Amino acid sequence: MGIRSAAWVDGLLELVGHAHVPGRSADRLGTARTLITLHRPGRRRLTVLRTTPRYLPEITDELAEGGLNLDWAGFAVRIDPALLRRGGHWEDGVWRIGGLLLDGLRPWPGDFTAHWCGSGEYPPAAWVAEGVQAIPYFRGGQLCLRVETARARVSATRTVGDSIELACLSSRRAEGATVRLNHRQSPAVIALPVLPGPGRSLTVRIPLGAFELSGRPEPDPAETAHWDPVLHYPDGRTEPLVLDHPSGGLAAQFALPAPGRTLRLKHLADSHLQLCEQRCVPVADTVAAIPEGFLLTGHFPQPGAGPHELVLRHGGGLDEQSIGVEPLAGGRFQARLPITAPTSYGGRLPLRKGVWDVLIRPAGDPGGEQPVALAPDVLHVLPLAAEARGKRVLLQRRWHDTLIVDSTPVLPAAERSAHRQLGLRSQSYPAARVEPLREAVLYDVFGGRGYADSPRAVHAELARRASGLRHLWTVDDAQAELPDGVEAVTVWSAEWYEALATCRYLVGNTHFPEFVRRRDGQVLLQTWHGTPLKRIAHDVATGWLDGDGYLRRLAQEVPQWSLLLSPNSFSTPILRRAFRYDGEILESGYPRNDLLARPDAALAAAVRRRLGIPEGRRVVLYAPTWREDARSGDGYRLDLRLDPQAARRALGADHVLLVRPHSHVLQRCPGRGDGFLYDVGDYPDTAELLLIADVLVTDYSSVMFDFANTGRPMLFFTHDLAHYRDDLRGFYFDFEAEAPGPLLATSGQLIDALGRVDALADEHADRYAAFRERYCHLDDGRAAGRVVDALLEHR
Template sequence: MIPLLSIVLPVHGVERFLPDCLDSLRAETAAPGEVEIIAVDDLSPDGCGAILDRYAAGDDRLRVRHLTENLGLGGAREAGLAEAGGRWVWFVDSDDRLLDGALDAVLAELRAEEERAASGLPPADVLLTDFVHVYNDGGTEPNPWHHHLTGPELAAGCTAADHPDLLRAVMAVWNKVLRRDYLLGLGVSFGRGYYEDISVTYPALLAAGRLRFLDRPCYAYRRGRPGAITSTPSPKHADAFAQYEEIFAFLDRRPGPLRATVFERTVRQALTVYDTPGLVPSASRPDFFRRITAHIARHRPPGHLFPRGPRGLPYRLAARGARRSYDELRRTRALPRAARRGTLAVAPAVRRVVRGGARFAVYNVFRRLPLDEHLAVYAAYWHRGYACNPAAIYERARELAPQIRGVWVVETPAQAAALPPGVPYVLLNSPGYLRAMATAKYFVNNVNFPHTMGKRPGSVHLQTQHGTPLKSMGMDLKDHPIAADGMDFGRLQEAVDRWDYLVSPNPHTSEHFARAFPGRYRILETGYPRNDRLALATAEECAAVREALGIRTGQRTVLYAPTHREARGGYLPLLDLPELARRLGPGHTVLVRTHYFHTGGAGDLTAGPDAARIVDVSDHPVVEDLYLAADALVTDYSSMMFDYAVLDRPITLFAPDWDEYRAVRGVYFDLLAEPPGAVATTTGQAADALLAGDPDPQLRARFRERFCPWDDGHAAERVVREVFPSGAQATAPDRRVLTA
């Protein structure tokens, strides 16, 4: 009888995990002879061989081959495949295990495919299964690439060209059950050394006439165990380039439509290996980077372009072989800021040599220390300073959870000097920073921490974000390529998968963030902590802020705060500020706040002697000061309107390009149909609305009811009480999405 399924099990140095793996290879529904297990003892130095023989004595499905020389994981798989007689083959790693009921579920799918073939329809060539990550502390995490595998076409059966996103998922072989005759007909083999399976999995997916995804976790993949290549420093990580050559040799023999996708995927993997702390030893890093550059030159498809702007900059630097510039970009983020400024001469920003390899080695040493249960790391706006929701949470945590020590990450000594007195800090990339990032229990940020600083099991990541979304965000930008500007959605998902909590300011945000940032975090429907100050502001505080800003007594103050427009590049004031100042007259002061992506100020603000005074406050460090100082807000599509509405003061929308903005960026609701106040499309209309004072307070009341329901001045307290322990000990959170 020909088995339906052969399970090939390469075994080497996994004595501790092997019994659990073997025990998991059971099925309640399997008929006699339907499953065979071929275990290959790859000259294992421990007791694995004896364990296999003992299990084989009691399980007639299991055959053991003891190799007389070590062939490595790829060679052991080839040896097992040569002895496999099943119509389907599943390569299972012996330090992992199948989940309960998984083998029964897979066998049911394979029987259905066999029936399909018997009726004359083409069977699947590859059945992909879902999986979970398992950590040494017993914690589990769902497949972080699951979103790349969902969709009716892949569930029913399709080609890779029909669902190219599947190439962004994990390319390991262990979650793929392959039809044996199809695999043997590809003319491919597992490579030697590290990353041995991608020379099989890429071709198998690319050439398949029919792929299917079983949307059920079947496989438990062990993460972070000692000796795993994903956590082992070694020059052998360069073995990946030999596997890439095999993949592209296959594509040369069998051309297909996804060559550019494969190219991008291999470049990204190579850069990820290079970036991951400690994987590539310091002495090997220059050669590894040169091989990335050579790989790009050799296999880049004609006419291929990397993403525009900051998101494509790492790839362009790698293509040029600019390793020092690349290291500076990844470690200090200097180049992304330069690129956001529209600077052409970025070379001066990268002249400083950064010894990234040594830094990662230090970081990895610190990661061996126990988690510091009483340490929280705070950051805001890419380490720019003390601001936003993280600052409000930090202040409240000092009162309510004093056992938790907070430390701020800032980039420069000048930013450190600007911190409030007594706030502890570490400079980005300093030894103190590396230790804090490696050992802290808690992480609080309104953007994402660097992807090179991996999340440790047991740590708690609190993502606060920094605005109510009018415009499309996160994964929703897939439909808006100009606004996405080459966004790496895979990298974004990796960041989201670190989150344990996400702070929401209102039900609208909960609804849209849950979709835009899919994950297993818990949404905290608390309101924004940074708005507590606005909700509790007194007349005395507002007057003090106005005095500090130099606003004369009796002046009516208007804050103008336009948002960033991806389609228009840098700061472009559509509102004629000198004309607005002339219309408002000398009894007004106009504060101008450009978006933080823009530098260089607000331009020429000369308005004349009989006009309102115009003050550029773009560099003022605390935006809440400006809210408190302003009697009215003029904005276009900035999320500042949602925060300012907490103060219940007039808001005017200046929206001359709403249709363009909505088409380019994508929006979650029609702002002009539900505005917080008057809507203007010319400078004159904006001036008239401001001079009218508060023409329609009911508009603002409805807006506040929808977007400010939780702004009672206690949002930070709610967050702190939820996230931080009341005592000295803490446990990992229940990571699930909670929406309104």
């Protein structure tokens, strides 16, 4: 069971969550029989509350394993804190909140877990009476509700010389009392006298220099020291300092004697006050949605500091972008947080799905970054939503008050759930297969990466012929820009399943889903995506490719192909054997290489302009392949091995280095955007990059066969040649003997070779010519026409 969100509504604690028994679908359980139990350990009293069923589409993908229908696994309940009173009076103590599912006569008790972010992770506290708080929180995997009378409340702060003063109100007179600051990371304690005021008021004065004299371990300048203030009365009673109800948050920072360190008064989730000795923290106290994303304003007092930048960093390490921060008067700042990211070719696309950290740092100082915190008064505003190209992006919080951005998948959670996908696959797709075929083409490039590769060339040829076909293109995560006349279809959507079932033509450069069954009259064209140097499919003997059932899925997919393209006579027998394919192979050359066999100078100039490459610069394109043993999240790790700084120093101002990782590698290249290093991993089509490259640097990638059409020099950075050849994939020919350029083992050797590349090209001219003759003999600029002829004749 889990809590999705928590809020106080009309004085009641409203919990929204889900209840799930493994192996039981929610439509069988009936969430109307979900009960909430409330009891105080050690007491016999048990309160049972009935919940209201709630449809929560955002949780279905997290719970619906094995195709269970959990559409109505959600519930909502409102807890009246008056239930916690005894004899009409508030009594401090802790109550445990549990769940009880009734499946027939069998009860399923369970505890509630916290959501990963927002109010479901840190539920808000509320004042339920004068001086009395109800505080929901998670402890040891259990949801608890604590009633606490605040007997020492802080209402205001001010600076007095080199000290700060806390104005407090106590439940009793404070003569002889002290406030002790307890250091969480050590036994150190700072004892401070209390100055009694009129009535039950008191003042606590904290010298800013006291922390250096406290005896606590010398802190790392980048670390935070936490101090918990506790009021001690002469009779031994103690009370934590709690932030007063009317005062709201006391989000304030005070400069400490140590350079760059401040004392922050932090409002904890339970309203307790904590003193944090740390670097200055940017605190956003206003957030708002604007057309381009979100507007943040807040305070970040750093007198004399230079310009700062806001940084969005993908939690999976895929990307990072920086945005200027506008300084305002009084140590305040303003920043516009975009929900789109710039592309290498001058466009903007929605932020990639996932969680993005929000940081502020001095401009150009990666080591000085700080997470953006949220003032207490804005916590209830979140989550805040904005939208880009149909993609929903949330401004959200983690760890109570740390700001994050959650770029959600384009497909709603209810559509992504295992139950929904099972229904689409087992019911909707078969039902659509009996519908008449549409005169349409569904294209797919690497599962939705964009408009590129041989499918792009096939589409361009069909469009040139005005074939009358409707053109649909598979897109994932809104990360593609399509030309006019091409319709985007989101992968795994109902429309995608329908297109797979009803489009007359399916054209893809990689794998189709294993559930696809080709219909009578339907044509499935597999273009594949490269002449094989490295072994593929069933020819790979190392076992790397079948760790997740790849070969099993391939065995189901391959018989559905109508036509498989081969780029040359060398590849044809390999493709047939490796895929165990006994259907028709069209030995046609690759449509994607028409661009290289018949280069267009105007297009090449346009590509250079889109990338912002200055006139006269020599273009070095570095396009390595991926490594199966370098898994990272949903993709593979970027491991350049090339030293860009050394390359910049050696090649000077007349070169640019374009880095194009394999499509499986989603990480961006660090250091890009300096005028020398360009990360073109997001550029839609590799063929256009090959068109403008003066030199290609690769390792074992099939781009070598495509680039050979240009006749321009190639260098091979084979730093792991023996491992890749002998342990990882294996080769189909003697690469060391046939490579049309030198094999280089270190970054230094590669950079040296780039400085004398023309001489090296002359040394390898004969091998280059033989390589081109063997592997590019069908690349005459007309492959797309041959493929389209075969496609249209095949039905």
